[in-house]
Amino acid sequence: MNHWPNELKKTSARLALLETFKTLNHPVSVSDLYKAHPEIPIATLYRVIDAFVAHGLIEISDEFQPKEKHYVLKSEHTHHSIKCVVCNKTMILSECPIHLDETIEGYKIIRHRLEIEGICQKCQRTHQT
Ligand SMILES: [Zn+2]
Ligand SMILES: [Zn+2]
Known part of the structure; x- marks a missing residue:
């Protein structure tokens, strides 16, 4: 790449x-x-x-x-990360979770950003016990 x-x-x-x-x-x-x-x-x-x-x-x-x-x-694809709101760890996603068509309302899409937050597996386990 x-x-x-x-x-x-x-x-x-x-x-x-x-x-x-x-x-x-x-x-x-x-x-x-x-x-x-x-x-x-x-x-x-x-x-x-x-x-x-x-x-x-x-x-x-x-x-x-x-x-x-x-x-x-840097790659041809935009990198997105997901962040754990508990431990603040971020992880780069291997794939883009959203699929934009080539154009929206006649615009050619150049790039997009995402902020994804969640609770990682480790923190989910810690919170259950
Ligand atoms: Zn976490
Ligand atoms: Zn994307």
Whole structure:
């Protein structure tokens, strides 16, 4: 899905961080990246994120208006996340849950956003007992 841009040099930090984006199934903040890679200086993390955004590998995820900026891998499809209102965990959905026709009222749809909130399985179990 994401082709490594030719003009972007493959450094070990960049490769490791892109891998983390692929592994974590939720929108990722700089704190998340730092937790996963304490060996990478925070200034480098910010530079890599800027480079990834500039080259279209990732984009800002503005769902749920988090205090800290979160990023997701860019793809042809819009990413949606679902957020647990109890533990605040977010998870990226593999598929878009709504199906928009190509056009609505003559508009060609370019993108849409969703905010989905719920209670995750783990929290449902905790609340039952
Ligand atoms: Zn939860
Ligand atoms: Zn969608």
